[in-house]
Amino acid sequence: MRITQGCFSFLPDLTDQQITRQVQYCLENGWAVNIEFTDDPHPRNNFWEMWGLPMFDLRDAAGVLMELAECRKVYGDRYIRLSAFDSSHGWESVRLSFIVDRPKQEPGFRLDRHEVAGRNIRYTTTSYAADRPEGQRYGGS
Amino acid sequence: MSALSAVQGVSEMPPVEKVDLRREFNEVGIGEVLNQLDRELIGLRPVKTRIREIASLLLIERIRKRMNLTSDVPTLHMSFTGNPGTGKTTVALRIAGILHRLGFVRRGQVVSVTRDELVGQYIGHTAPKTKEILKKAMGGVLFIDEAYYLHRPDNERDYGQEAIEILLQVMESQREDLVVILAGYGDRMDKFFASNPGFRSRIAHHIDFPDYSDDDLLAIAELMLRDMNYKFSSDAREAFVRYIGLRKAQPMFSNARSIRNALDRMRLRQANRLVADLDRVLTADDVVSLEASDVLASRVFMKAIG
Amino acid sequence: MNDQSMTIRGKDRYKSGVMEYKKMGYWEPDYVPKDTDIIALFRVTPQEGVDPIEASAAVAGESSTATWTVVWTDRLTAAEKYRAKCYRVDPVPNSPGQYFAYIAYDLDLFENGSIANLSASIIGNVFGFKPLKALRLEDMRLPVAYVKTFQGPATGIVVERERMDKFGRPLLGATVKPKLGLSGRNYGRVVYEALKGGLDFTKDDENINSQPFMHWRERFLYCMEAVNKAQAASGEIKGTYLNVTAGTMEDMYKRAEFAKELGSIVIMIDLVIGYTAIQSMAKWARRNDMILHLHRAGHSTYTRQRNHGVSFRVIAKWMRLAGVDHIHAGTVVGKLEGDPATTRGYYDICREDFNRMQLEHGVFFDQNWASLNKLMPVASGGIHAGQMHQLLDHLGEDVILQFGGGTIGHPMGIQAGATANRVALEAMILARNEGRDFLQEGPEILAKAAQTCTPLKSALEVWKNVTFDYASTDMPDYAPTASVSM
Numbered sequence: 001m002r003i004t005q006g007c008f009s010f011l012p013d014l015t016d017q018q019i020t021r022q023v024q025y026c027l028e029n030g031w032a033v034n035i036e037f038t039d040d041p042h043p044r045n046n047f048w049e050m051w052g053l054p055m056f057d058l059r060d061a062a063g064v065l066m067e068l069a070e071c072r073k074v075y076g077d078r079y080i081r082l083s084a085f086d087s088s089h090g091w092e093s094v095r096l097s098f099i100v101d102r103p104k105q106e107p108g109f110r111l112d113r114h115e116v117a118g119r120n121i122r123y124t125t126t127s128y129a130a131d132r133p134e135g136q137r138y139g140g141s
Numbered sequence: 142m143s144a145l146s147a148v149q150g151v152s153e154m155p156p157v158e159k160v161d162l163r164r165e166f167n168e169v170g171i172g173e174v175l176n177q178l179d180r181e182l183i184g185l186r187p188v189k190t191r192i193r194e195i196a197s198l199l200l201i202e203r204i205r206k207r208m209n210l211t212s213d214v215p216t217l218h219m220s221f222t223g224n225p226g227t228g229k230t231t232v233a234l235r236i237a238g239i240l241h242r243l244g245f246v247r248r249g250q251v252v253s254v255t256r257d258e259l260v261g262q263y264i265g266h267t268a269p270k271t272k273e274i275l276k277k278a279m280g281g282v283l284f285i286d287e288a289y290y291l292h293r294p295d296n297e298r299d300y301g302q303e304a305i306e307i308l309l310q311v312m313e314s315q316r317e318d319l320v321v322i323l324a325g326y327g328d329r330m331d332k333f334f335a336s337n338p339g340f341r342s343r344i345a346h347h348i349d350f351p352d353y354s355d356d357d358l359l360a361i362a363e364l365m366l367r368d369m370n371y372k373f374s375s376d377a378r379e380a381f382v383r384y385i386g387l388r389k390a391q392p393m394f395s396n397a398r399s400i401r402n403a404l405d406r407m408r409l410r411q412a413n414r415l416v417a418d419l420d421r422v423l424t425a426d427d428v429v430s431l432e433a434s435d436v437l438a439s440r441v442f443m444k445a446i447g
Numbered sequence: 448m449n450d451q452s453m454t455i456r457g458k459d460r461y462k463s464g465v466m467e468y469k470k471m472g473y474w475e476p477d478y479v480p481k482d483t484d485i486i487a488l489f490r491v492t493p494q495e496g497v498d499p500i501e502a503s504a505a506v507a508g509e510s511s512t513a514t515w516t517v518v519w520t521d522r523l524t525a526a527e528k529y530r531a532k533c534y535r536v537d538p539v540p541n542s543p544g545q546y547f548a549y550i551a552y553d554l555d556l557f558e559n560g561s562i563a564n565l566s567a568s569i570i571g572n573v574f575g576f577k578p579l580k581a582l583r584l585e586d587m588r589l590p591v592a593y594v595k596t597f598q599g600p601a602t603g604i605v606v607e608r609e610r611m612d613k614f615g616r617p618l619l620g621a622t623v624k625p626k627l628g629l630s631g632r633n634y635g636r637v638v639y640e641a642l643k644g645g646l647d648f649t650k651d652d653e654n655i656n657s658q659p660f661m662h663w664r665e666r667f668l669y670c671m672e673a674v675n676k677a678q679a680a681s682g683e684i685k686g687t688y689l690n691v692t693a694g695t696m697e698d699m700y701k702r703a704e705f706a707k708e709l710g711s712i713v714i715m716i717d718l719v720i721g722y723t724a725i726q727s728m729a730k731w732a733r734r735n736d737m738i739l740h741l742h743r744a745g746h747s748t749y750t751r752q753r754n755h756g757v758s759f760r761v762i763a764k765w766m767r768l769a770g771v772d773h774i775h776a777g778t779v780v781g782k783l784e785g786d787p788a789t790t791r792g793y794y795d796i797c798r799e800d801f802n803r804m805q806l807e808h809g810v811f812f813d814q815n816w817a818s819l820n821k822l823m824p825v826a827s828g829g830i831h832a833g834q835m836h837q838l839l840d841h842l843g844e845d846v847i848l849q850f851g852g853g854t855i856g857h858p859m860g861i862q863a864g865a866t867a868n869r870v871a872l873e874a875m876i877l878a879r880n881e882g883r884d885f886l887q888e889g890p891e892i893l894a895k896a897a898q899t900c901t902p903l904k905s906a907l908e909v910w911k912n913v914t915f916d917y918a919s920t921d922m923p924d925y926a927p928t929a930s931v932s933m
Contacts, residue, residue, distance in 0.1 A: 003682035007615040008877055010645055010869045012899055018877070025880040043684050046612065052269075059248040060280025062318035067276070083614070090800045090818065093605050096615035096880075111679035119668050123675040123710060 001108035003041050006081055006098040016065065019082070019100055023061035026084035031095055032056045033064050034083045037075040039137040040130050042109070051075075054085055068100065077103055077138050103129075103138035156209040165204060169242050171196055178235050183364065184357035185228055191348050192236065199243045214317045216345040217245060220288075220334075222327040223350025226396030229324045230284065232350075236322070237282040246320055248280035256290040259304040267303040275311060279318050288323035289333035305337060312343045353396050358385050362400050366431070371408065376433035387441040403439070410435040448500065449476045449535050465516050468504035473513065475532040480551040486588035487569055488811050489548045490539060492581035492754055499536055502578055503548035507531040509573040511552060528553050540924055545754065547585070559596035562722040562765050570757060581755040587764060588812035595817055597768040598726075601733035603820025604798065604845050607772060610712065610738075611684045613647060616876045617844055619868055620648035620688075622827065622851035627654065631665030635673040637861060641854055642677035642685045644865025650827075650849060651690035653717045653744040663693075663702055671709040688715035688740040688773075696724055700731065707735050715740035715773075718762075722769060729770025740825070741771035753921045760789075760809060763796045767822045775825045779841045782829025786922045787841055797822040798845055806925035823847060831910045832871040832903060836889025839875050848872070858909055863902035870900045 008014060014022070026033050033055050036048035051071040055064060064082070071080055080101035083094050107128035114122040129137040166172060175193060182189070205211045217240065221229040234251050241249030254274055261267040274283070285291075291308075293299040312321050323330070323340065327349065334341045353361065359382060366372055373381060384403065388394060411431055415423065454460075455470045468474070480486055487510075493502035505513075511531035512521070531552045539545040558564040574582050608614055623629070623637045638649045649670075657663035670687045678685045691702035691714050699720070706714050714737055716728050725741065732739040749756035759776075766774050776793045777785030792808035798821050802814040826842055827849035838848055850868050857864030874896035879885045885892060897904035 001680070001682075004645065005612065005683055007613075008873050010866070010873050011877065011896070018881075021881040022877070025882070041682055043612065043678060043682055046609075055276060058276055058279065059250050060318070062247075062279035062315065063276030066272070066279070066315075090821070091605060093609060094614045097612075098615070109679040109682060111675055119664075120709065121668075121672065123671070125675070125679045 001106055003079070003099070003102070003106055003108070005041065005043065007096060008098045013102075014098070014100060019068070020061045020065055022096070022098065023064045023082065026096060027058055027061060027064075029084075029086070029095070030088075031084035031086045033058070034085060035064070035067055035071050035080065036083065037071060037078050037080045037101075039078045039103075039134060040127060041079050041106075042125065042127050042130070048079075048081065051080075072101060076101060079103065105138065157207050160204050160207060162204075166200065169200065169203070169244075171200070171239050171242050174235060174238050174242065178232075182228055182231060183360045184353050185232070185350065188228070188232060188348055188350055191346070192232070192239070195236075195346055196239055196243070199240070199245060203243055203245075215245070216316060216343065217320045218312055218316075218344045219320075219322045219346040219348060220330060220340075220344050221322060221324040221348050221350060222330045224326065224352055224394070224396060226398035226400075227350040227352060228397065229350055230286070232348075233282060233284045233322050233324070237320075240282070240320060246281060247318075250278070250281035251284055252278035252281060253284040253286065255286050256288075256301065256304075259285070259308075260291065260299075260301045262300075264300070267300040268307065271304045271307045275307070275319065279315075282320045282322060284322045284324065287325045289325055289329045292333055292336060294336070305339075309339045309343065312340075352389075355382070355385050355389070358389075358396070358400055361397050362404060365401060365404055369404075369408075371404075371429055371431060374430050374432050377431045377436050380433045380436035384436055384439060384441060391441065406439070407431050407435045410438050448537070452476055461517055461519055461522055463517055463519075467501055468508045468513060469498075469501050471504075471508060471513060471517075472527060472530050473507040473511075473533055474500055474504035475534055478532045478534040478551065480534065481553075483554045483590045483592045484551040485554065485557065485565075485590060485593060486812065487550050487552065487584060488586045489550065490581075490583040490585045490754065491536075491546045491548050491579060492544055493546070494578050494580050497578045499538075499546045499548075500533075503533045503536045503546065503550070505576060505578060506548060506573050506582065507533040507550045509576055510550070510569050510571075511556065529556060531556075542924065544580075554590065554592055557593065560598070560726075562726060562769050565765065566722060574755075583753070583755055584757045584761050586758065586809070586811040587761055588814060589764065589768070591815050591817045594768065594815070594819055597819070598729055598733060598770045599819035600739075600767065600772045600822050601729050601770050601820075602736075602738045602772045604823050605821070607738055607823060611647065611686075613684070615844070616872060617839070617842070618648060618823075618847045619646045619865075619872060620650055620825070620827075620847050620849040621646055621854040621865070622650045622652050622849060623655075624652075624851050624855045626652050627658070628660050631661050631669045634661060634666055635669030637855065638670050638687050639673035639677055640861035641865045642674060642687070643680050644854070644862030645681075645869030646850075646854065646865045647683070647685065648713070648847065648849075649687040650740070650851075651688055651715060653690070653692075653742040655690050656692050663690075664705065667702075667705055667709055667711075671711060674711070684712070686711065686713040686738070688713050690715045690717070690742075691728075692717045692720055696727060699724065699728065703728070703731055703735070703737070707737060711737070713738035713740055715742060716771075717742045717744040719745045722765070725766070725771065726769045732772070733770070738772045739770070740773040741766060741775075743775045751921060758809070758921075760793055760796055763793050763822070764814070767797060767816070767819065771822065772820075773823045773825050773847060775827055777824075778826040778828055778830050778838070780830060780834050780837050781826070788923045789921060790841070792923075794824050794842060794846070797824045798843075807923055809923045809925075821845070825849060827851070829913075831913060832867045832906045833890075833893065833910050833913070835868075835871040835875045835893065836885050839872075839879065840886045844876075853906075853910070856909075857902065857906055859902055859905055864906065866900065867902040867906035870896055870903050871906075 004010060023033055035051040037051060038048035052067060079099060081097060081099045083097040086095040109125050109127050112124040116122055178189060202215055223229060237249050237251045240246040258274055259271045261270050291301040291305050293301055311319060452475055453470050454472045489506050491502050491506060493499055512529045531550050533548050533550045535549040537547045539547055556568060570584055621641045623634055641649050667689055674685050674687050689706045689711050691699050693699045693702060703714055729739055746759060746762055750759040763774060776797060777790040779785055779787050779790050788807055789809045792810045795802050800816050800818060802810055804810055804813050825847040830850055831853035854864035854868060855861050871893055874892055875885055878892045893907060897907055
């Protein structure tokens with residue numbers, strides 16, 4: 001399957017050139033760009049691992065793409081996303097977030113149903129990948 | 142692997158067969174920057190000439206690109222050699238502007254560092270420090286002052302080598318993302334390049350910044366005074382000419398910076414001279430003028446005498 | 448017009464008998480409104496022969512302390528404080544016989560945190576007044592002192608996005624169609640298909656409560672099955688607005704609790720439950736971490752005509768105070784009333800922390816919201832994927848775009864309809880961020896995206912000639928070049 005989290009998941013995977021343009025848009029708006037990765041893509045998993053710190057004060061997307069290249073070398077087998085943070089009053093949160101890398105195989109999620117009283121059901125979503133320990137979830141190794 | 146490798150705007154234009162040179166020159170607007178360089182910086186004739194030459198080269202390069210005759214990224218890294226206070230930082234800023242207008246540098250900011258910002262104090266500290274600086278400089282110009290301090294072969298706990306390696310790598314493979322300017326004293330830069338030959342091959346333009354002539358230094362002083370709304374009396378000016386001659390011969394002369402320091406001291410003496418007589422009524426002329434005594438009180442004259 | 452005060456003061460003021468309102472202290476052209484005053488702007492159409500100043504003073508009087516004759520008991524109170532003061536009357540441009548009346552009310556006239564009280568006070572009495580041919584409450588300025596007594600949106604735009612983990616684009620929804628008649632299980636099917644295909648939300652319609660064809664519990668159960676399935680299939684947070692509107696508050700609480708028990712992230716209410724019920728539900732929503740969607744059912748009965756009623760911008764302000772998280776605010780290009788400039792005014796009122804006065808958008812006052820949460824506007828009604836560039840241009844990024852017919856009516860099915868909308872939106876956002884002139888190049892951008900998305904290609908084909916162009920009944924009075932000083 002294909003997880004459709006993030007802003008551009010319904011489009012074909014972004015090329016580096018497209019990523020650069022999005023990053024430049026964020027920098028021009030004065031937002032700090034952040035790289036995160038994870039192997040647990042559960043929709044309620046808000047806190048992906050951070051690659052370095054959010055990058056403040058950059059003028060050009062090349063700096064971010066440099067870091068992304070480094071991250072891909074190490075964690076290219078997992079989900080990697082870029083997010084842009086706006087610190088201005090009244091927002092103070094993320095403005096844009098999109099996935100830039102995915103594992104080759106995305107096993108997706110299982111929906112567990114626990115029947116309780118009456119016709120009521122308690123639902124739990126679990127990711128198939130998380131059945132295996134961290135670091136062994138996608139591909140080999 | 143490097144990021145978007147387009148000369149800003151140019152690769153998105155359709156290829157052309159003919160280019161009106163004057164129009165291209167005007168559109169790009171470097172004429173204004175070059176003239177500003179001529180106006181604002183005193184002396185530095187050989188430097189200004191060299192910069193005009195480089196600007197012409199890059200203008201033609203840009204036109205060749207538009208005609209689809211070339212897709213190479215030219216090497217733009219430079220080294221500036223000369224004594225302190227000869228205008229290296231100022232010229233670096235102007236060069237960044239020119240490169241930006243010609244489209245060889247995407248954003249045009251100048252990040253100015255010395256060794257301490259690039260090198261760490263313990264193992265593993267250097268690479269992230271250097272990379273942080275590089276990221277901020279991407280799209281612009283990285284100006285490294287006294288670059289030779291990166292290399293300290295006698296100190297075994299020195300981590301400068303790591304920074305050097307990272308720089309060399311970036312200077313080679315990300316030429317369209319970043320321009321590096323190394324600066325410092327001439328002879329020390331020569332020694333540095335000798336021990337790190339990788340740099341010399343990556344640098345396209347070596348520019349030497351000669352010391353200012355006595356006339357230049359006087360002109361710089363006049364310009365500084367005018368900006369601060371002061372002036373020399375004619376006696377003071379004569380005294381200052383002598384001051385320059387004597388001061389240059391002394392050690393630790395930093396050209397324009399030393400002139401600035403001297404003027405500050407002269408303003409201090411002027412103030413004290415005026416305040417010594419509280420019963421005076423001061424006119425604008427009084428507070429604007431530096432007199433000969435304000436100049437002659439300097440120690441350089443005493444040394445000469447004694 | 449705004450020159451002379453005619454107020455009678457002293458003993459003569461309280462002599463028995465009938466006195467003109469403008470002499471009773473309701474017309475005070477020298478009065479400077481305090482920072483803590485609530486200000487209302489009315490559009491007054493006096494009957495023939497009635498002096499506009501007198502009519503405006505009457506509105507001030509009848510919405511505060513007056514009655515049709517002098518009463519001695521007024522003297523038992525600090526009457527001057529409680530009188531509303533009309534301090535300015537201007538003729539409405541290009542509308543002979545209509546006047547803008549600015550009326551200031553002391554803060555003490557109102558109970559803290561009660562929209563019921565605010566509306567009863569301002570519009571409860573005066574609209575049927577005979578000397579007026581027509582009357583419209585056009586706008587209100589609410590002082591920070593008053594704003595701070597309200598909860599405000601239970602969740603707000605920022606936190607909603609954080610909970611959904613969706614940033615950088617409008618959210619997408621669809622109302623389940625047909626409007627009436629489906630049973631719970633089949634209703635759930637529509638929800639599943641739409642969410643699976645790519646929408647973020649689906650929505651109960653305003654009249655779906657609990658009817659013979661579908662009991663509310665059935666709907667909730669099947670909808671949550673659909674939401675969870677779609678969530679697991681996509682890895683995204685999904686929701687459906689479960690309508691908890693009912694005949695009594697007690698029933699509403701029961702329904703809301705059940706929605707919570709089933710794990711829904713959002714519930715919905717209709718405007719017709721009344722202001723008090725809305726505030727209660729907003730409090731409940733905040734206590735229970737629930738997003739609260741408001742359908743503005745019934746508003747057009749009083750918001751649509753320019754000369755009489757209450758402007759929707761006032762309703763939007765009241766609803767932001769009351770504490771709903773979503774409010775339908777117009778689409779501009781869809782099937783329902785709303786011209787671009789006025790709609791822009793509504794959206795700004797919902798989304799900004801400080802609204803600057805902008806007469807060409809119908810925003811008559813600077814309004815400081817004192818960091819009250821932002822209210823997410825919803826655009827719903829007759830819009831489709833082919834309009835994505837216009838929607839993004841008119842409405843911006845912090846909005847929910849609802850494509851009911853535009854999803855369910857897709858020739859290839861509901862999932863395809865949802866996918867078409869999602870792909871169109873993402874492609875448009877991508878292009879906008881790259882700096883393209885997406886308004887001009889919109890059709891091109893959509894066509895390009897359609898090359899790799901058959902559902903979108905089909906949607907563009909089917910609806911390519913659909914637009915809704917009728918003359919608006921409620922356009923702004925001021926063109927962009929006018930400037931009026933306060």
